[in-house]
Amino acid sequence: MILFFDKNLEIANFNIEDIIEKDVSYSRELTRQVLSEIELSDEEIELYFLTTGRPVVSLGEISILIDKPKEECETIAEKFVQKGLYKKVIGGTP
Secondary structure (H helix, E strand, C coil): CEEEECCCCCEEEEECCCCCCCCCCCCHHHHHHHHHHCCCCHHHHHHHHHHCCCCCCCHHHHHHHHCCCHHHHHHHHHHHHHHCCCCCCCCCCC
């Protein structure tokens, strides 16, 4: 936002302009590399991509997505929480 003040220091006019380039894109390969560097396996990285953009994901959904038992999915989900990739919903379905 760009503000223009008059001699009484009152806002005379303003403009709203984007100062961040709109054509910023992140490579899936770059994201994969970063996730690999924080010690995620290829399977965990694929799970991350499958769940990105969803508002909430349950252990049951994770189990279906990667075809693993819920106990194993809980371990992966905890790892994601520890790495800051997931947040635990308090009082929600695990």
